[in-house]
Amino acid sequence: MIQALKTLCIATSVLLVSQAMLAAKDSSAPDSTQVWTFKQKEHGWTPYRDCTLDVKDNLLQVNSTGKDPHFGRELKSPAGWKKVKVRLRAPNRLRGELYWKTEQKNGYADERSEKFDTRGNNKDWQDLTFVFYADSPLTGLRFDPSSRKGLVEIESISLEDSEPPRSATATPVDQIKLLEGYKVELLYSVPTDVEGSWVSMTIDPKGRLIASDQYGALYRITPAKIGAKTNDTQVEKLNVDMGMAHGLLYAFDSLYAVVNGGDTRPSGLYRLKDTNGDDQFDDVQFLREIKGAGEHGPHAIILSPDKKSLYIAAGNHTDLPNPEKSLVPRNWDEDLLLPRLWDARGHAAGKLAPGGWICRTDPEGKEFELVSSGFRNEYDIAFNPEGELFTYDADMEWDVGSPWYRPTRVNHVTSGSEFGWRSGTGKWPAYYPDSLPAVVNIGQGSPTGIVFGTGTKFPAKYQQSLFISDWSYGIIYAVHMKPEGASYVATYEKFASATPLPVTDLVVNPVDGALYFTIGGRRTQSGLYRITYTGKESTAPVSATPAELAGYRALRRDLEKYHEQQNEEVVYKVWPYLGHADRHIRYAARIALEHQPVEQWQNCVLIEQDPATLINAGIALARNGKPAVKHALLEKLNGLDWAALSQTEKMDLLRLYQLVFIRLGEPTERERIDVLAQIDKSYPASDVFMNRELSRLLVYLNAPKVIERTLALQDKALTQEEQIHYAKVLSSLASGWNNDLRKRYFEWYLKSTAHKGGRSFDKFLVNIRAEAIKTLTDAEEKALKPVLEINLEKAEPVPQGPPRPVVKKWTVDELLHAANNDDGQRNFERGREMFAVAACFKCHRFAGEGGTIGPDLTGVGGRFNAQNLLESIIEPSKVISDQYASTMFILDDGRVVNGRVINLSGKNLMVLTDMTNPSDLASINRDSVEEMMPSKSSMMPTGLVDTLTKEEALDLLAYLRSGGNSKHELFKKKD
Incomplete structure (x- = not known):
C-alpha cells in the first residue's frame, strides 16, 4: 500500500513538472505537437512590439497599440514540415504574417514567413493554417496580427508536424504520361525552402548525380538502385562555396560549373577539384569570366566527342568572352534593310548580333573559339554518336501572332553557323541564305535540358533519339532524326508529360542506363526522376555505322x-x-x-557565270567587300535572267540585293533604276514569302506604285501576320502617298484591333503606327486626326468584313461521303482562303504561315486520311492529342478553369484558356487547386466549317491533304 502511494506521488510530481514546463501545452498531445489554449495567464507568449497581451474568458487578448504590433515565443520542435493553426476573431479585416526561426537561421525574416488576409468585417471565428519547412530545429514563432490598432482575440494556437503541401511535393508519377513500356520514378522531392530549385545536372565517375540550385548551392545525389525503394536515394549538400550553375560537367577529373549571375562570384567558367581525396571539392579555380546573367545568361557545358575539349552555350544576354579564335567570320551585323522596332515591352532592347552563342575551349579554359551564333536562348547542347552537335533554341512567345515570330526549334549546329536571331522585329526568316534553317520546328515553349539517348537501356529508336525538354508546357519530346543531304530532317513525339512538369535538365547515367531528369526553376517545386524501359523490345546498344557518315x-x-x-x-x-x-x-x-582575304577572290565573283554560284559568292562579297565593289556587283546581278532562276535562287537574290545596300551602301539613282528593272515586274508574286521580300526591297527602293500594290496585297491577305508585315514595311515610307492611300493605310489599324497575339502584340501595332505617323506632313496629320486619335489598345475590335452566314451544321459522314465521291478538280487558292475563313490560321501553322498555339498542320495530309481530318475539324473533342490537351483545374473556391499551363513562377501556374487570345492568361496558385484532371473538351472550338459550302469544305480538305503544295494531284485537272 505504501509503495503504491509512493508511485502515485512520483507520477503526480512528474505530471505537474511536465505541465509547468509546457505552460499551456496540451498534456495529451504527442511530443511533436504543441497546443496553446490560454486557460491560464502563464501561456509563454510575449509581446514584442506595439501590443499588449492578456487572458480573459479563456482567450488571448491581443491589443494592438501601434503600427507594427507583433508577439511571439521561444520553443523547441524538430526540423521538417510544420503546420501552425490559429483560431481568432477580430472586428476588422486583418492583413498579417506568421514568422518562424530555426537553429540554423536564428532570426525572423521575410523569407521565413507566411502572409494571411482574413477578408471580412465581422466577429466570427476564423481558422488560419500555415504550412512551412524548418531547415533545422524550430526555435521560435512570431505572429504579426495586423498593421492597425485594435483588439484581436485568439482561442488557440497549435504547432504540429505536417506532410508537405501540394505545392511542396514534386509532381506525382501517377500524373505523368509516358510512352508505353516505360516507367518513371520520383526519386526525390526537393525541399524548396532549404535546397532550392534544381536546374542543371551532371554524372560523376561513380554514377552519382550532381545538381545545382538556380539561386543556391550544389548537391550530390546517390540514386536508389533500380528496383530498390526510391526513399533509399541519398542527397548531400556539397561542402564547397559554389552554385547558381546553369551548366555542370564532370570531366578531366574535375567538376566544371558555368555560373550564372552569382552575387558572390562573377558569372563564368569554374573548375572544381578534390585535391586531398576526401570526396569533397576543396580547390575552386575561376577559369574565364562570361559576362551575362539571368535566364538568358551562360548555360550548359558538355564534353566534345573526342573528349579533348569543352563546349559552352550562352543566351542572347551574354557577351562573347573575347574568343581567341572563331569559326564564325567576325563580320556579324544586324543586316536589316528597313528600320527595326525593339520589343514593345522592352525585352532585349539594344541587344545586338551575334546573339546567343556556342564556344569551344580547352580543359583549362585558356583559348575560346566561337563555333556558332545567332541563337535567342539555347539552354543546352548535345552531340549525337556521329559527333554532330544540336541544340533546342527558344522562341519569343510575346511575338506570337506577328510576322517576325519564330517557334522553338531544334538546330543542327554546324561549323561557323548563324541562326539569325535579332532583337525585336529584326529576326531573320528561316529562308535567308546567310543563315541556316531548323531541323524541325517544335512550336511555342521554353527549351531547357536536352540529351541524346546514347547509353540508355532503351529500344534502338530511342537510343538514337534526341530528348528535349519544354519547361513551360511540361513535356519531354523524343526527336527522331533522319539524315537528309548534309544535315537532317526530324519528326518528334511526346515522350513524357504532366501538368505541371517544369523539366530543367536531362542526363543519361551510364552506370544503370536510365534517363534522369529534374524539374524546378524560378523557385518552383523541384524534383528528381528516373525513367527506365520495362517493355519487351531489345535494348542492345546501337552504334553509328560508317555508312551513316x-x-x-x-x-x-x-x-x-x-x-x-x-x-x-x-x-x-x-x-x-x-x-x-x-x-x-x-x-x-x-x-x-x-x-x-577578300582580295583573293572578289574578282572571281565578278566573272562567275553560274547563277547559283554567283548569288552565294555575291553574299560573301557583300559581307566582306569594300563599297567600291558595289556597282560592279549590282551590274553582274542585274544581268541574271530572272525568269530562268529557280524559286530558291530568286529568294536568295532578293536577300543578296538587301545585303549589298546594307553592307556596301545605298544605291545611286542609276543603280536604283537598274535593280527595279530586274525585280519590279515580279511584284506581286504568287508566293507569300516572295511577296514579303519583294515588298521589303521595293519599299526601300521607292518603286513606282509600290504603295498601291502593297495595300492591295494587305487587303486580300489571309493571315494577320501577312497583313502586319505590309503595315510594317510601309510605315517607313514617306513619299508616294496621296490622301486616299494614307486614309486606307491608317484605317487598317482599326481593323487590326480584331487580331490577337502575345504580350507585346498590341503595343507593337501601336508602335508601328507611331513610326508611320512620323512620316506625315502637318496637313496629312491634321486630315487624319479622327483616325489617328483612336487608342488601339482600348478600341473595340472592328470586324474585317460582314460575318458569313451559316450554311449548315456539317457532319463527318456528310463531308466524308462528298469527298469519297468527288471527281472534280479542287481549287488550291480557295482551299487556302477557307483555311483562313475557318480561323485555322489563328492557331495553326501551315506551310510556314499562321499561329503556333495549336499543332503545325503542314504534314497532317501524310499522316491522316480524310475521315481523321474531318473528325478533327468537326468533332475536335472526339480524339484530343496529348500534346495539345488541356487540363481542368478545380479550385478550392469552387471555380473551374480549363486550359493549358504555359508558364510557372513559384507556386503560380499561368494557364492559357483561349487559344485565339494567347496573351490572356489565368493565374492559379497551386495551393488553391483541389483537383486536376485531363479536360474532356478540346480547346479548339466547334462549328468552324458550318459557314462553308460543300465545295468550299472540299477545297479546305484538299488543301490540308496537300501539305500546301499547289501542284498536288488533287488540284490537277481530271481527265
Missing part, C-alpha cells in the same frame, strides 16, 4: 575543315561547291571563302 555530310565536314585555315588554295577548293544544290554545302563553302 558518308555522302553530303562527309563533304560538308571536309569543307568545314577549311574554316580554320587561311590559304589561297582554299578558294579554289571550295568554289565548286558555292552553287551546290544542298543548302548546308553551299553554306559551309561560303564560310570557308569568307575566312580568306
